[in-house]
Amino acid sequence: MEAILEKLHVDHINFDKLLNILEGQLHLLEDCEVSDLDTTLDAVRYMKEYPDCVHHPMENTIFKYFLEHYEHEHEHIHDLLLEHDDMPLLTDRLFEALQNALAGHLQERGELCAILEEYISIQRKHIDREEAHVYPMLDSKLGKEDWQQIDRVIAKVEDPLFGKDVHESYQRLLAQIMSR
Ligand SMILES: [Fe+2]
Ligand SMILES: [Fe+2]
Secondary structure (H helix, E strand, O other), X not given: OOHHHHHHHHHHHXXXXXXXXXXXXXXXXXXXXXXXHHHHHHHHHHHHHHHHHHHHHHHHHHHHHHHHHOOOOOHHHHHHHHHHHHHHHHHHHHHHHHXXXXXXXXXXXXXXXXXXXXXXXXXXXXXXXXXXXXXXXXXXXXXXXXXXHHHHHOOOOOOOOOOOOOOHHHHHHHHHHHOO
């Protein structure tokens, strides 16, 4: 697999770890057990900072290149691009719901659970669709020169949680991921 695509694929594996953390917290909330909202908020902050602001824009560059040079219409890519537009809004909605819960408004536990559950489901479906229908197709259709052109325009941003230098604000979250 081409290096850029391989990197994005590894991102998906990492995002899945985050989604598992979020799902674990969702089950605690549903069972009215003590949940770790601070770490949950860290996980969602990461979703805002890296997947929404770096991973999806990188995919947008590749997807749009493919549409421009290969197939002008592609059902999966069309839908995924639209989902990329919506995802930051969904992440913001969840982030806000968690902040409210942390501020003591836990009477809306049911609403928070619903938002969290929907968020996890949308993210997983999105990743599954890319992995099953789009990445293999891109890998087979795009050649070396295509990837060189894409590489020239794509922004390279270090992952603050799973990259070489883990940002201090994510140490607590990383410790939880490692302990699973
Ligand atoms: Fe995506
Ligand atoms: Fe992706």
